[in-house]
Structure formats: C-alpha cells, structure tokens
Amino acid sequence: MNTPSVGQQPHGRGHSEGHGQDLAWLLAQVACGDHAAFEAVYDQLAGPVYGVARKVLRDPAQSEEVAQEVLLEVWRSASRFDPARGSAAAWVMTIAHRRAVDRVRAENAATAREQKAAPDIGTSEDVFELVDMALDRQRVRRCMGRLSSLQAEAIKLAYYGGYSYPEVAGLLGLPLGTVKTRIRDGLIRMRDCMEVPQ
Amino acid sequence: MSVQSHDLHLLTGVYAVDALTGDELDEFEKHLEQCPTCAEEVRGLREAAARLGLATAIAPPPSMREQVLDAASRVRQLPPSGARLITANGARPRRRLIRRLPRPIAVTAMAAAIVALAVLQVGTRHQLQQAQTKNQTIASVLSASDASIELSSSTVGGTVTAVVSKHDREAVITAAGMPTPDDAQVYQLWVISAAGAPRSLGLLPGSTSGATSPVLADDVQPGDQLAVTIEPAGGTKVPTTNPIVEIHTRP
Numbered sequence: 222m223n224t225p226s227v228g229q230q231p232h233g234r235g236h237s238e239g240h241g242q243d244l245a246w247l248l249a250q251v252a253c254g255d256h257a258a259f260e261a262v263y264d265q266l267a268g269p270v271y272g273v274a275r276k277v278l279r280d281p282a283q284s285e286e287v288a289q290e291v292l293l294e295v296w297r298s299a300s301r302f303d304p305a306r307g308s309a310a311a312w313v314m315t316i317a318h319r320r321a322v323d324r325v326r327a328e329n330a331a332t333a334r335e336q337k338a339a340p341d342i343g344t345s346e347d348v349f350e351l352v353d354m355a356l357d358r359q360r361v362r363r364c365m366g367r368l369s370s371l372q373a374e375a376i377k378l379a380y381y382g383g384y385s386y387p388e389v390a391g392l393l394g395l396p397l398g399t400v401k402t403r404i405r406d407g408l409i410r411m412r413d414c415m416e417v418p419q
Numbered sequence: 420m421s422v423q424s425h426d427l428h429l430l431t432g433v434y435a436v437d438a439l440t441g442d443e444l445d446e447f448e449k450h451l452e453q454c455p456t457c458a459e460e461v462r463g464l465r466e467a468a469a470r471l472g473l474a475t476a477i478a479p480p481p482s483m484r485e486q487v488l489d490a491a492s493r494v495r496q497l498p499p500s501g502a503r504l505i506t507a508n509g510a511r512p513r514r515r516l517i518r519r520l521p522r523p524i525a526v527t528a529m530a531a532a533i534v535a536l537a538v539l540q541v542g543t544r545h546q547l548q549q550a551q552t553k554n555q556t557i558a559s560v561l562s563a564s565d566a567s568i569e570l571s572s573s574t575v576g577g578t579v580t581a582v583v584s585k586h587d588r589e590a591v592i593t594a595a596g597m598p599t600p601d602d603a604q605v606y607q608l609w610v611i612s613a614a615g616a617p618r619s620l621g622l623l624p625g626s627t628s629g630a631t632s633p634v635l636a637d638d639v640q641p642g643d644q645l646a647v648t649i650e651p652a653g654g655t656k657v658p659t660t661n662p663i664v665e666i667h668t669r670p
C-alpha cells in the first residue's frame with residue numbers, strides 16, 4: 222500500500238514473521254498519537270482484521286462494523302501493547318477474533334451465518350497486501366497440512382467458524398475432552414511448524 | 420463447576436481460539452493468573468492462531484479507511500499506564516469499549532467514493548479497464564494453486580518477493596525496504612532464461628516502507644531467473660551492472 226512515510230522505520234519488514242518488527246515499532250508511535258503511523262498500521266492490518274470478521278460473521282455490514290471497532294481499539298489502546306507478551310500482529314488479531322466471536326455469540330448466530338456471501342477478493346488497490354497474504358496463506362496451508370484431519374477440522378470450526386468448543390464437539394460428534402486436546406495439540410503443531418517466536 | 424488443575428491446563432488451546440465460554444472461561448482466566456506456564460503456552464498458541472487470521476485477509480470496502488482514520492482523530496487514547504485492557508495473562512476486558520460509528524458517516528463516505536469513481540470512469544474508462552485487467556491477473560497469480568513464493572535480499576538492503584505460477588507462466592514481483600535510488604538511477608527488473616538475452620520487465624519503484632506496487636511478469640518459464648539491476652534513469656535495453664538481486668524460479 223502507499224503507506225505515508227512515517228519517520229525512519231527500522232529497515233525492511235521482517236518478512237518471515239510476516240508483520241513483525243515494523244508493526245511493533247509503528248504501534249509505539251501510534252501510542253504517542255502519531256496518525257501517520259496509524260495509517261500505516263491500518264494499511265497492514267485492515268485486510269486481516271476485516272478478513273477474520275468476514276470469516277466468522279459472514280455478513281459484510283456487520284464485519285465492517287467489527288473491523289472498524291477493532292482498528293479504533295488499536296488506536297485507542299496502542300499504549301497497552303507490550304512487545305514482551307507477544308507480537309504486534311497477534312495482539313491485533315486476538316482483539317479482532319474476540320470481537321468477531323463476541324458479536325456472533327451476542328446476536329442470533331444462526332441468522333447471521335445463513336447469509337453466506339461469496340468472499341470477495343477485494344478490488345484493485347489491495348493487491349499490494351495480497352502479496353503478504355500469499356506468504357502467510359501458503360505457510361498456513363503448508364502447516365495445516367501437517368495436522369491430523371481431526372485437529373485441522375476442530376481448529377477451523379473454532380477459529381474460522383467462531384464456535385465454542387462444546388459446539389465443535391457437537392458438530393463433530395466427539396467427546397468434549399477429545400476436542401479440547403485436539404485443538405491444543407493442533408495449535409502446538411502449528412506453532413512449531415510456523416516457527417512462531419517462543 | 421470445579422475442574423482439576425491438570426484439566427484446566429488442557430484448556431490453553433480452546434482459550435487461544437476463543438472457544439471457551441461461561442464459567443469455564445472465568446475459571447480458566449483465574450487459573451492463568453497463577454500459572455505462568457499456562458500463560459506462556461497461551462501466548463505461543465495465540466501467535467499460531469493469529470497466523471490463521473493473517474492468512475484470511477480480505478480487502479475491506481475502500482470507504483472504511485477514511486472512516487476509521489477520521490474516527491481516530493476523535494477518539495481519545497488511553498494513557499500508557501492504568502487499568503490493563505489485556506491483562507498480563509491475556510484476560511479479556513469485560514466492557515464494550517468503543518461504540519459503533521454512526522451510520523450517516525458510513526453512508527456519506529460511501530457516496531463520496533462512488534461519485535469520485537464515476538468521475539474517474541468518464542475520463543479514463545479504457546485505462547481503468549486496463550488497470551482492472553492487470554489487477555485481476557495479479558490476483559489470479561497470487562491465488563493460483565501452484566503459486567510458489569521466492570524471496571531474496573538485495574545487496575543494497577530490502578527484499579524482493581516473487582510469486583510465481585508455473586502453470587500460468589506468470590510472476591508477480593514486489594520489493595520492500597529497498598532505498599529509493601537517486602534521481603539519476605532506477606531499479607530495472609529482468610527475466611533471464613537459459614537461452615536468450617535478458618528481457619526487461621520494466622522499472623521497479625524503490626520504497627523504504629511497505630511493499631512497492633507489484634510488477635506483473637508474463638512468459639516466465641520454469642527455471643528462469645529474475646534479476647534487478649541499477650540502471651541510469653529511464654532504464655536500458657540490456658543490463659549494464661551486476662544484479663543486486665537474483666531469484667531463481669523453480670525448474
């Protein structure tokens with residue numbers, strides 16, 4: 222994206238961590254009220270934030286509302302981000318996923334989810350982001366491929382579907398304990414496969 | 420409801436994907452405060468879960484950008500200390516902290532965007548179509564099932580990324596973090612095949628922040644090499660300097 226220049230960024234973007242260093246640095250600037258830095262954060266994360274909301278909520282209008290809330294929350298509480306407790310991308314995505322899940326559980330999930338719309342790949346200018354997305358997507362696909370089908374299925378239902386784990390158990394016809402351990406084991410395998418910083 | 424501490428520990432995974440609800444959620448969050456091992460595990464699993472999220476990016480409606488940036492100028496930020504939003508163990512806040520944006524803002528911004536687009540289309544419909552076709556091609560390369568990603572650091576700093584579709588014989592190339600060349604110089608992109616002279620793919624803009632505008636390369640054969648050289652402004656017909664980046668596509 223055409224990110225406005227925001228002072229001197231530490232060089233490059235650690236591609237292998239996807240959205241690592243720069244984002245943490247940008248968030249520190251955002252915490253000081255830097256609007257240009259916030260624009261840069263927006264350009265990097267609006268796509269994933271909106272994407273998660275769409276995945277969980279389906280409905281475009283609701284997803285946009287949630288995405289706006291999340292991004293404003295990032296602006297508002299940037300000072301509370303602590304790099305010692307995880308990456309900036311994970312911090313933002315955690316807020317995004319929670320909001321989406323909270324929304325889907327607060328409202329009548331059934332009606333919202335029935336309005337399935339084909340995910341649009343978006344228009345023109347966002348091809349820039351697509352490159353980064355492709356990096357992430359390919360790695361995720363590769364790592365998902367190493368999970369057992371049960372682990373992958375349970376994780377997808379919980380994360381992308383926004384279902385609680387008893388709901389996942391119901392959908393898959395499995396005991397609660399099994400779902401608990403499958404999701405945990407699967408995520409551990411994902412974590413190790415994606416070389417998430419420990 | 421009382422659960423043994425061993426069982427509680429197994430909840431790190433479902434907690435990390437927000438699949439824990441009700442009493443169990445409360446109980447687990449209490450447990451997290453006293454279990455540094457669990458908190459540490461949650462942190463790692465959250466990172467993994469976040470990748471699932473990052474991989475699902477969808478371009479939001481273009482009007483959203485202005486709305487969010489505009490709203491940010493009206494939202495007061497939290498001071499660095501005080502009550503933690505996300506506490507040390509990652510417990511969730513209970514309150515709804517941001518009210519929804521009023522609808523009229525959304526509608527107005529959307530209308531403005533549509534008007535702007537309509538004006539643009541009258542003047543440059545042909546250019547717009549060309550741009551759209553190019554973007555569609557780029558999007559199709561990026562989402563091709565056989566797309567492979569090659570990444571290489573440049574000798575002047577920054578990296579060049581190529582997404583190559585072997586089947587489509589196409590590649591999309593972007594650079595990130597490369598210094599902007601001085602006025603007299605440009606970055607030029609080439610495709611070099613085993614047989615034949617290097618073919619210019621055009622100029623690659625430098626950029627220190629974010630990625631550059633993607634360049635679409637057609638007729639890229641498996642095993643071809645992509646290279647970037649520094650050339651005089653305007654570019655040249657053949658490379659005149661040693662490449663600062665070379666990417667070998669898979670044979």
